[in-house]
């Protein structure tokens with residue numbers, strides 16, 4: 135039997151001979167002969183080798199443009215394999231990806247990872263190649279080419295090309311989204327839109343810690359909102375079935391400090407959506423508004439805070455200038471220009487905003503949430519907040535006992551305490567916003583105990599209750615005074631009317647006495663007139 139040591143030199147000489155024969159074949163065989171031979175050799179190997187390879191390139195072939203976009207499938211495969219490679223592959227690459235929270239692990243060059251799908255085994259390999267010839271480019275970039283190669287048995291072809299690849303894409307995208315850092319966007323003023331590479335929205339990383347666990351509100355209401363959001367996120371088919379664009383409007387209203395902005399942050403964290411904070415006052419007109427909308431991607435929360443203050447949406451947009459102002463404007467051209475600019479600033483109309491929310495353009499893209507917040511819901515035009523536009527109206531109000539318990543858990547790690555009873559009673563008797571309750575509960579130093587924080591809150595609640603009582607008394611007093619005044623006016627009115635009537639009658643009587651009968655003209659004339667004319671009839 136041949137020993138291993140003796141086998142290597144022979145194997146080496148066989149490989150050497152094959153390579154030599156291949157070089158001769160490449161060099162001396164004419165192209166016309168080489169092509170069919172190569173074709174049949176591949177066919178022969180194909181029938182003996184029952185596996186299929188699919189390569190997924192990072193960039194499309196020939197995509198040498200400096201703006202070239204990374205293939206979406208490639209990115210999804212990379213995310214999909216990142217979870218598998220960390221447990222399976224022996225050679226890994228770790229890198230931080232833009233917009234990602236954590237390190238992303240990927241398989242190293244030529245490393246293989248095995249995957250299983252519905253009992254079928256498949257293999258993924260990562261390949262990287264660097265071309266030797268480098269081309270000249272105005273926008274130099276790496277010529278490195280990477281691709282993932284998928285290998286599977288030919289008999290699973292349909293299953294892999296159909297459901298497996300769809301599964302990889304979906305899972306990969308979900309992993310990428312959960313790793314991604316949320317962003318907070320704000321619209322740029324239109325004059326910046328034309329700059330090189332300028333976009334209509336600028337962003338910062340959004341790292342608000344609010345979640346539905348930390349938000350203080352009635353548990354039932356919280357559950358309702360969470361369920362609503364879950365239903366929406368899974369509603370692609372449902373919305374398609376009912377023929378409605380995949381979007382939902384929320385109106386958050388309530389006094390300042392009740393958690394409207396906090397709720398938006400919690401929504402963003404829960405849904406993994408970016409927030410687009412739309413500052414309406416910098417949008418010049420309806421066309422700009424529409425352009426901004428088109429630039430928002432899917433999985434976005436578009437927010438218009440304090441909608442009642444954002445714009446005068448009643449249609450009467452131009453303030454009437456008085457004569458003085460017009461004169462000043464005529465004399466000062468700079469002021470005239472500035473005033474004109476300001477008038478231009480606010481040309482977004484109510485109908486423009488309604489179109490933004492549910493016009494034809496709003497259906498471009500999907501999976502978008504629109505949130506309006508306001509302190510004064512009654513001030514808003516009913517057309518703006520009707521269901522279908524603002525589908526869910528959420529009132530965020532003063533702190534109730536349930537909400538307080540959430541805050542006590544968050545701020546003091548307390549589930550119960552002997553002072554909770556007094557706080558519950560006081561919260562039922564007076565109004566305090568969650569922001570104020572939270573501020574009282576927050577220890578102001580390392581040594582401040584939970585006891586002292588709770589006592590501080592009780593004091594604040596008692597003070598608020600006393601303030602409210604004094605205010606109510608004053609209001610009552612003012613009201614009583616007003617009523618007294620009205621009553622006095624009411625009583626005085628008939629008396630004055632009677633007096634006026636009597637006076638009028640008296641005056642009539644007196645003028646009747648003064649009248650003289652004139653036989654000559656068969657009528658009446660005033661004594662004065664007779665005197666003036668010097669005629670005695």
Ligand SMILES: Nc1ncnc2c1ncn2[C@@H]1O[C@H](COP(=O)(O)OP(=O)(O)OP(=O)(O)O)[C@@H](O)[C@H]1O
Pocket residue numbers: 348349350351388389390391392393394395396397508509568569570572
């Ligand atoms: N429901 C709540 N749950 C938890 N914290 C809250 C809640 N409401 C308010 N807070 C706390 O109070 C602060 C102010 O709240 P927030 O900015 O959300 O109020 P708002 O309703 O948006 O007020 P405004 O109408 O003035 O914009 C937050 O930073 C948060 O810490």
Ligand SMILES: [Mg+2]
Pocket residue numbers: 394395396439507
């Ligand atoms: Mg707010």
